[in-house]
Amino acid sequence: MIPARIGIVGQAIRQERENLDLSIEDTVFLTVSQALANTGLALDDIDTVVQAGDDVMDGISIQHVYTVEPAGSFMKDESKVERDGAWALHYGLIKLLSGKFRCCMIVAQSKATQCSASAMSGMGADPFYLRPVGADGDSIAALQAQFFLQKSGATAHDFAAVAAVNRSRGALNPRSMAGEGVAMSVDQALAAAPIASPINKATAARAGDGCTVLFLATEEFIRERKLNAAWITGFGMSSDAYYPGYRDLTRAPSAELATAQALRMAGTKIDSVDFVEIHELYAHQQILTAQAMGFKYGASALEDVRSGATTAQGVRPINPSGGALSGHVIYASGLGRILEASLQLRQEAGAVQLKQAHRALAHAQAGLAMQANIVYVLEA
């Protein structure tokens, strides 16, 4: 059990393939300003700020010192996580549970057009074993996909089907990244330019420029302000071994563990979950993660893709937002999954609103081939 009720009460998201007009600081400033306006909060309402960003991507040491002011943390309690904002959210949650703060802002950003996604993930490869053999985010995820193909009986067609469903769904979501959330057939997804077999440009999320902002608040603050909240009732996280050759890449044991922890904390079971938002940086990772969560209707998570159970109209909707394939900002798109799930639970998801949205799981990943996973249980 979480010792106090903490809710997600507001947000803003900005994602573009490329924005040459704005600096990182401008992007953060505009998104934070928009989030405050969207939620009806003033900067004085915010007690503490947690940022998520990356020094390598920004090319600046301790990059968040440059965004203290645009992120609204001037002369406030503030800190930073060098990982997806989904982990910054965990940090913020713990701060609120300490009883010292009432309202926390999470700010996650990056600008992939300033430093290629391959350089960012390639520098995440260790200098002795992985970097000299060209390992980066794409190629290690492709290796994971190859193991999953062998073990699960999935085919490249199944991965293309996930990409087509997510991107077509993203076309309906105004929060998607223009050019990424687009109506697409399975054949079109199969025919996209290859990156590393079986991954191609349709089944891989393309990193762009942007920022995601989320507000967390205590129950007392939420009642006082009469805010509409999505409640965090459980969370879990876990990390596997670093070296991919040490891991069982046919499944995601750390996602299994994180899900089990989160469900146990929330006192619920996977069958009581209406829908999930998965941080699928690659299409196969959506099936792999759903399998790790045990989120399925038919015989397996793969069967559900084939039967259509995972579409927004199906009985086990996955990524009704369109997922990260419809908009990916490194360090922000995992938090984006939580943002989308919370909008669904508050009945504020707009064009992509599901009919049945009372309880959800939201997932984010970090590291090469999902080394680390975090899962939240969110409830209306």
Add this chain to the structure above:
Amino acid sequence: MSQDQEKPAERRAIQVLPGEIDNDYIWNPGPVIGRFLTRLRDDREILAVRCPRTSRVFLPPQAWSPAAPVAMDRYLTLQGQPTLSAGTVVDRAPWNLPEGLKPPYMLAAIRFPGADTDLIHLVVASRAELMALQPGAALQIRWKEPRSGTIRDIDFFTPATTGGAA
């Protein structure tokens, strides 16, 4: 025309500032990875470590067990023919494109007899040969000459020509 009224081309807004970061590092591999790399270089030997707690054999070696707070300092040399566990044919060159290669090449998980983990390394052959490789396919090492003490002292692997034991 006043002095600050310039031609349109010269007044184009500055949108990006190009730059690069060049910094020299020397990374310490520590005794276990250092020993593995030294043996590769000097003896063309494949050195693995055994976890004293679980008896699992790790290749490439690291100094600590992933599963328990115990040092992995029991070395063993692996011999025999490596096989392919899984591989991806890389078409888009990464930032850290392996020296001397260009796509297509394979990034692969490779299993040596006696190891319980996969070595992540390169397989080089024609696209058709790479696409035809199945899990379990026999591979052989192409050593680099001269060697310098890096993981690329195994320059890359190739599909085994004999199919038999090395």
